[in-house]
Amino acid sequence: MGRPGYLTLPIFSVLAAIGYVYYTTVFVAVAGWLGLATAAGVANAAAFTALAAACLATYAVAVCRDPGRVPPAFLPDVEDAETPVHEVKRKGGDLRYCQKCGHYKPPRAHHCRVCKRCVLKMDHHCIWINNCVGHENYKIFLVFVLYAVTASFYSMILIIGSVMHSAPKDEQSGSDSSKTSIIICGVILCPLTLALTFLLGWHIYLILQNKTTIEYHEGVRAMWLAEKGGDLYHHPYDLGVYENLISVLGRSIFCWFCPVSNNTGNGLRFRASYDLTSSKPAM
Ligand SMILES: [Zn+2]
Ligand SMILES: [Zn+2]
DSSP, X not given: OOOOOSOOHHHHHHHHHHHHHHHIIIIIIIXXXXXXTSXXXXXXXXXXXXXXXXXXXXXXXXXXXXXXXOOTTOOOOTTOTTSOHXXXXXXXXXXXXXXXXXXXXXXXXXXXXXXXXXXXXXXXXXXXXTXXXXXXXXXXXXXXXXXXXXXXXXXXXXHHHHHHHHTTSOTXXXXXXXXHHHHHHHHHHHHHHHHHHHHHHXXXXXXXXXXXXXXXXXXXXXXHHXXXXXXXXXXXXXXXXXXXXXXXXXXXXXXXXXXXXXXXSXXXXXXXXXXXXXXXXXX
């Protein structure tokens, strides 16, 4: 509901880019440099194929998986004395309520204008997956970006290797079509690698603080307002680096970069730094 469909131009462009980069890397760069009949050629082709398949699989899950829906019967836990007031209420004191959906909003949930519904722990709406990035698909989105960055750098190394290999030879080596493929692939890869690396770095920075992109922007404003009032702003979900990593990537450190979704919690209630201080004895 609310999704225009899977075959959008950005999704088609991503699939076309993956296909083109894969074809050129394996069948032009590796084939021309190492050859697909040598051990080194087969090993590199197999490793790159596995990485490309992992990219495609995680991309498909990020596109298809529901980012997190507010249950129809959801009611904010206002009676719970442990729940910090601002988690469930707006600044004015009203409970967080979505007029468009007609239900209460859990902490960190936001209404997406494109998806036309509220999304749990919404990070942002991504046009490249035509889906929101939220509580349920954040980790797989992140793992996809990590695999895509790794594949991009790997592809670049193989392409640079093949160019260096063919350069010392005379003008006859390598057909014009393979040279053109390599150039087009380079033109696609350079901005793509730069953008993906920046995106990965940005999300690692956010995870270390347990912030979503929306909360980062809200935090900048809150910090400015707090400073104006002579206060210090503290992001309520910042539990410390290790706890922040666990809450997004899962308990097992060995599965942090595996494409399994084992983020903690149901997306309706989140541990806040107040919970940590309230559970510890007073100093
Ligand atoms: Zn809504
Ligand atoms: Zn959305």
